[in-house]
Amino acid sequence: MRGVRSAGNLAADVQGDIEDVGGVMKITKIRLRYRFRIPAGTREKIDRVLHSYAEQCPAYQSVKGCIECTWGAAIEEIS
Secondary structure, eight states: OTTOOOTTTEEEEEEEEEEEETTEEEEEEEEEEEEEEEETTOHHHHHHHHHHGGGGOHHHHHHTTTSEEEEEEEEEEEO
């Protein structure tokens, strides 16, 4: 992501809710909590990516309006 290697530096905790909607079981909510390890001095760049990534994410674009999605991030700067 923007010059930050994701292998070993990016993980996500994902939770979801499945509910009965009109007699049909559906995924209604997805919550993502990203965990990033980034090089010191790259925080501003990562914040910009996080602010706009949903509009470029194929998975989110496929489910927006159908499944409520929320996300956040814990970011650790490393030397």
